[in-house]
Amino acid sequence: MFRLETEVDKARRDLLRTRLRETNTAASPVLRALLGTPDERDIPLHVWAVNDRTDDLAGGLVGYTWATWLHVTYLWVDERHRGVGLGAGLLRQAERIASDKRGCRASRLETWDFQAPRFYEKQGYEVACVVPDYPPGITEYLLMKRLG
Structure with missing residues (x-):
């Protein structure tokens, strides 16, 4: 029982x-x-963009590496700093660390349709899975990229 x-x-x-x-x-x-x-296992990987003068957080990436993969959990850039390549730079730096220092061969992440699927595709990621209506009215994307 x-x-x-x-x-x-x-x-x-x-x-x-x-x-x-x-x-x-x-x-x-x-x-x-x-x-x-x-x-x-699950070794944290964080990359931060910090204003030199004010110490304010301009953006950051939080993820981890596991089983030769980089898992990007969060990527955020302050609205004032969007459109100048900061997000792409954060992502490239995380990919470089994952590939060169941790032996990762691929990267994966999830994003919603209103967030940044096109941004990630411009960075070389490919859609591996689409989950419609998760949550209701929103589409979730799983994207992958081969590294190195």
């Missing part, structure tokens, strides 16, 4: 993630070879 619980539990979440990774790694030689030790 089991009881089902619905509260948020970070310790159980972490335990579940660990057990799922162990199961997946045991089942897949590819994952065994790629994942390495826990310290080599």
Whole structure:
């Protein structure tokens, strides 16, 4: 007999993630070879554009590298600095670090139709998946790019 619980539990979440990774790694030689030790997984990669004079944040990229991939989680540029190549520069710097220093061969990210799918295509990303109506009335895009 089991009881089902619905509260948020970070310790159980972490335990579940660990057990799922162990199961997946045991089942897949590819994952065994790629994942390495826990310290080599999900390595954060952040790139910041900071105003030299005011120290204000003009833009930034937050992501991580895992299994020879760069995962771009967030890319944002302050409205005052858009259109001058800052976003492309942040993305190029993250790709360069991922490729040259971490051995990544590809990059992936998600964006919505009202955000920046065309921007990413101009940076060499290709649409790999389109999820219409996620959330309702919005289309989500998964884009990928081969690095190096």
